[in-house]
Amino acid sequence: MHKVNRYSDILDRLRAEGNFRHIPAESGEGVTDLSSNDYLGLAARADLQERFFDSAANRRIPLTSSASRLLSGRQREYESLERLLGSLYGRPCLLFNSGYHANTGMIQALAAGKSIIVADKLVHASIIDGITLSKAPFSRFRHNDYAHLERILAKDAAGYDCVVLAVESVYSMDGDRADIDRLIEIKKRYPNVLLYVDEAHAFGVEGAGGLGLAAGSSDFAEVDVVMGTFGKACASAGAFCAVSATVRDYLVNRARSFIFSTSLPPMSAAWTQFMVETFTGMDTERARLRALGSRLRELLQPLSPSFPITASHIQPLVTGSAEKAVRLSQRLREEGFKVLPIRTPTVPPGTERLRISLSAALPVEEIERFGATLAKLMS
Numbered sequence: 001m002h003k004v005n006r007y008s009d010i011l012d013r014l015r016a017e018g019n020f021r022h023i024p025a026e027s028g029e030g031v032t033d034l035s036s037n038d039y040l041g042l043a044a045r046a047d048l049q050e051r052f053f054d055s056a057a058n059r060r061i062p063l064t065s066s067a068s069r070l071l072s073g074r075q076r077e078y079e080s081l082e083r084l085l086g087s088l089y090g091r092p093c094l095l096f097n098s099g100y101h102a103n104t105g106m107i108q109a110l111a112a113g114k115s116i117i118v119a120d121k122l123v124h125a126s127i128i129d130g131i132t133l134s135k136a137p138f139s140r141f142r143h144n145d146y147a148h149l150e151r152i153l154a155k156d157a158a159g160y161d162c163v164v165l166a167v168e169s170v171y172s173m174d175g176d177r178a179d180i181d182r183l184i185e186i187k188k189r190y191p192n193v194l195l196y197v198d199e200a201h202a203f204g205v206e207g208a209g210g211l212g213l214a215a216g217s218s219d220f221a222e223v224d225v226v227m228g229t230f231g232k233a234c235a236s237a238g239a240f241c242a243v244s245a246t247v248r249d250y251l252v253n254r255a256r257s258f259i260f261s262t263s264l265p266p267m268s269a270a271w272t273q274f275m276v277e278t279f280t281g282m283d284t285e286r287a288r289l290r291a292l293g294s295r296l297r298e299l300l301q302p303l304s305p306s307f308p309i310t311a312s313h314i315q316p317l318v319t320g321s322a323e324k325a326v327r328l329s330q331r332l333r334e335e336g337f338k339v340l341p342i343r344t345p346t347v348p349p350g351t352e353r354l355r356i357s358l359s360a361a362l363p364v365e366e367i368e369r370f371g372a373t374l375a376k377l378m379s
Contacts, residue, residue, distance in 0.1 A: 041361025
């Protein structure tokens with residue numbers, strides 16, 4: 001009983017702080033969802049599902065792998081998807097079960113031996129968990145502060161065989177961007193730096209064909225690891241990395257999240273391939289998403305004068321406290337908008353917020369109505 005009471009005490013404290021989490025109810029009819037990561041609006045496209053299942057061969061693909069990738073008797077869907085991604089990125093690719101699996105497994109594996117990890121202060125929790133699992137020493141530089149990064153590298157890089165430099169291309173809570181070319185420029189001065197770019201919120205959305213920000217760099221070869229996820233703009237499940245042949249072989253042998261997880265269903269890999277082949281040609285949807293992001297910023301920035309907002313498919317409205325974020329989220333729900341509060345430890349204390357995610361399928365009129373409603377509630 002004492003142990004159960006201990007957990008109850010923790011939950012009571014979370015409630016008192018406004019940080020108690022619960023699984024939200026389904027949005028339902030008449031609610032505009034501004035919390036989904038379905039950036040291109042593909043998840044609800046019944047026509048795409050119908051096209052995929054029109055193929056009798058697709059309908060017969062197994063719904064389970066029944067084994068880890070290293071034990072699976074069926075590899076064709078995984079290999080086909082990896083070949084497609086490899087042709088797009090010009091380097092070998094490897095599938096993972098999720099972005100979380102990819103980041104924890106790769107960071108842990110790549111930081112073996114005499115290594116140090118240097119990460120942006122706002123990288124995703126999965127990267128932080130990978131750092132923890134690696135047991136390697138680490139430093140974190142102020143968000144997008146490359147002068148601070150250079151001071152850390154100048155001080156520490158020479159003392160290690162490998163420096164794993166981890167960033168996101170589009171940051172999941174602020175929607176702002178890393179400067180990939182600047183990072184490459186810095187990396188070139190340190191031959192032991194391995195540049196790791198998490199493109200989870202850029203894959204499908206940013207860059208030519210939706211391949212992310214790193215692939216668009218003229219020095220893309222200097223980006224050692226690109227990680228992308230399928231559960232957001234791609235409207236599927238799972239993740240991948242684009243790496244060298246040597247690193248791919250190394251990960252197959254050392255990334256524990258790859259080795260010891262039952263792999264994604266072959267059906268899921270086939271659907272992902274269909275979706276990647278579909279979204280690479282969706283420049284119109286990407287342009288529409290950018291236009292919606294620009295308009296949303298125009299509406300949000302006056303309500304957030306002390307926190308600069310990037311025109312993006314992800315935008316924050318910082319409230320400064322968990323209680324305010326929860327209360328505003330509840331009032332917006334009453335007005336027909338689902339916008340969930342983001343609290344500590346997901347974001348630093350004092351930057352609690354609403355996180356607004358856009359979809360190319362949203363009518364601009366809904367963005368206008370959302371802006372007007374928000375202004376009314378905050379007045």
